[in-house]
Amino acid sequence: MKWIGHVKRVYGGFTRAGAQGAMAYKFNFLGFFVGESLYCFVMYFIWKAVFEASGESIFMGFTITDMTLYVFLANIVGFLTNTDSTQMLAEEIREGNIIMRMIKPVNVDMSLLATEIGDKVVMSAFIFLPVMIGVEIYRYFALGYVAFNILMFLGFVVSVILSYILAFYLNLIFGYLAFWLMNIWGFSILKGSIIKFFSGSLIPLAFFPDIVGKIFEQLPFASMVYTPVMIYMGKLQGMDLLLAFGKQIIWIIVFIAIAKLIWRWAEKRLAVQGG
Amino acid sequence: MSNMIQVKNVSKEFKKVIKEPGLKGSVKSLFHKKTEIVKAVDNISFEVEEGEVLGFIGPNGAGKSTAIKMLTGILTPTSGEIIINGQVPYKNRKKYVKEIGVVFGQRTQLWWDLPLSETFTVLKEIYQIEDKAFKQRMDFLNQVLDLEPFVTSPVRTLSLGQRMRADIAASMIHNPKVLFLDEPTIGLDVVVKDNIRKAIAEINKNEKTTIILTTHDLSDIELLCKRIVMIDKGKKVYDGDLDHMKEKYGKMREIHITLKSDNDINKLSFAEKFGLTGDDIDIALDGKKAVVKFNSSKAQVSELLSYILSTITVKDIAVGEADIEEIIRRLYKGNENDETAHGNAAAVEA
Ligand SMILES: Nc1ncnc2c1ncn2[C@@H]1O[C@H](COP(=O)(O)OP(=O)(O)O)[C@@H](O)[C@H]1O
Numbered sequence A: 001m002k003w004i005g006h007v008k009r010v011y012g013g014f015t016r017a018g019a020q021g022a023m024a025y026k027f028n029f030l031g032f033f034v035g036e037s038l039y040c041f042v043m044y045f046i047w048k049a050v051f052e053a054s055g056e057s058i059f060m061g062f063t064i065t066d067m068t069l070y071v072f073l074a075n076i077v078g079f080l081t082n083t084d085s086t087q088m089l090a091e092e093i094r095e096g097n098i099i100m101r102m103i104k105p106v107n108v109d110m111s112l113l114a115t116e117i118g119d120k121v122v123m124s125a126f127i128f129l130p131v132m133i134g135v136e137i138y139r140y141f142a143l144g145y146v147a148f149n150i151l152m153f154l155g156f157v158v159s160v161i162l163s164y165i166l167a168f169y170l171n172l173i174f175g176y177l178a179f180w181l182m183n184i185w186g187f188s189i190l191k192g193s194i195i196k197f198f199s200g201s202l203i204p205l206a207f208f209p210d211i212v213g214k215i216f217e218q219l220p221f222a223s224m225v226y227t228p229v230m231i232y233m234g235k236l237q238g239m240d241l242l243l244a245f246g247k248q249i250i251w252i253i254v255f256i257a258i259a260k261l262i263w264r265w266a267e268k269r270l271a272v273q274g275g
Numbered sequence B: 001m002s003n004m005i006q007v008k009n010v011s012k013e014f015k016k017v018i019k020e021p022g023l024k025g026s027v028k029s030l031f032h033k034k035t036e037i038v039k040a041v042d043n044i045s046f047e048v049e050e051g052e053v054l055g056f057i058g059p060n061g062a063g064k065s066t067a068i069k070m071l072t073g074i075l076t077p078t079s080g081e082i083i084i085n086g087q088v089p090y091k092n093r094k095k096y097v098k099e100i101g102v103v104f105g106q107r108t109q110l111w112w113d114l115p116l117s118e119t120f121t122v123l124k125e126i127y128q129i130e131d132k133a134f135k136q137r138m139d140f141l142n143q144v145l146d147l148e149p150f151v152t153s154p155v156r157t158l159s160l161g162q163r164m165r166a167d168i169a170a171s172m173i174h175n176p177k178v179l180f181l182d183e184p185t186i187g188l189d190v191v192v193k194d195n196i197r198k199a200i201a202e203i204n205k206n207e208k209t210t211i212i213l214t215t216h217d218l219s220d221i222e223l224l225c226k227r228i229v230m231i232d233k234g235k236k237v238y239d240g241d242l243d244h245m246k247e248k249y250g251k252m253r254e255i256h257i258t259l260k261s262d263n264d265i266n267k268l269s270f271a272e273k274f275g276l277t278g279d280d281i282d283i284a285l286d287g288k289k290a291v292v293k294f295n296s297s298k299a300q301v302s303e304l305l306s307y308i309l310s311t312i313t314v315k316d317i318a319v320g321e322a323d324i325e326e327i328i329r330r331l332y333k334g335n336e337n338d339e340t341a342h343g344n345a346a347a348v349e350a
């Protein structure tokens, strides 16, 4: 296990640099925060209308309180696991700044990951915590008791971290595709829609017809939003919980392997611009 | 002494996409891209001994940066072989770069938003330097590059000269055996340039670091390098002693004159007075400004100056050295006329 300490030492610097970089621009979050909150409230009112129209108080195992929680959590998870690795990589290759990573004894992907994690930690402090507290206050008034469960919360945190790493490598693979396709714009819009739909960030996967939902749950996209949210809400327990973690980890390993293979191929064909 | 750097028949080609103009061209290029091959480095070979400082010079676009990128493991050569410090740079990049230092003058490896000292702390971890060795190293770099006054400032607030000093320090923090400096003085003013050159010379003297330094500014080379490799359009055109090259091709000097009246220039006869004819002299006139380029091994600068000043009235007069383009021009000429050129002037197709 010595290598863990080694990795922490070598890449910890990138993380700290990423965090300090983010601190320098912390007010940029503010506009983002307002926009995302508005989106959540719109979703909330849509689902409220759906529940009222259906005339039932429980829909596919979700109460309106669950649904509200789901909307806010899915959004915050989507936000936390959102990664710019594709754009970061494409831009670094185009502008040649990737050189600065390549002249150091580090993996390019790991150093990009470490930098972005630093950024995420700062963002979490500024956005995630306030939203969390808001959600819990809402839950208290809706249910009349404190539903917060520290174990589920810790499970959620671990799951979000796994989600993020998964999203990062999936995104990186898309970035590498830019080597062939040059223009990744149309591609990344398609990717965005696919993730939004299959990850459960638009509609909980439990709402799909039985078989379809089950299939979706096996796909890597489900591991990216649906899984951590369900853990937070306490809807995954015992074996289901372990299974969910297992799935996340397997997908991460698969994606890292694919990304490494592509990078090994691409590194030899890089044409870094600029002097 | 053993060779630290061996470069054998190395070439690098880039595929460049040719864009056809207009919307039709854009649509067409979606399906079928027309490409053209650019040979940025063309069959270059040279060797560098341990502890040597090699000047790698050539005009803009000659292929210097591309060559450095291959030497540092960033780019893989299209063909040819490179062995540095017993390793092939592009084979095991992560291992190889542990023992080299790199500075690209036009970009920075410092963390833009962090205080400079933080960059060094991060690098300490990346290279896994012990506390004690790190402290000694910082002391040495501080003394040579004088970082103290701005070590706590965020990098984005540093002046270009300070940033370059810091970048060189960052590239040296792990005691590299080979140092690659790509245009380390670009954009700096004369005093700062001079400081940087002195620091590089001191590092080489103290640590026996093998250094390759690229530049398009000949004055960089004078203080630092005995030997130069000159490239032009990707090809090596000269490899040898700096003094020899200057003697042979670089003796051109320029006298810039601002005339009182344009006709005055015709009153000067350098051919008659100094025997300067043909390639040894070139006079260009632009309005009232005249540039007289001449071979200073055939006539003394001071003699020309006093001749000019005693023959005509001038508003202003200044003396300059010929630039690198001029030297290359003469190099081609020299090779055409003189096949037995010494200093290993490489064969060139004119
Ligand atoms: N990634 C690239 N793709 C296409 N052409 C390139 C690329 N990088 C460099 N070139 C071309 O190769 C030539 C040499 O460039 P460079 O090595 O940067 O020259 P220098 O550093 O001597 O100014 C130039 O003509 C440049 O346009």
Ligand SMILES: [Mg+2]
Binding pocket: A275, B064, B065, B066, B182, B183
């Ligand atoms: Mg260059």
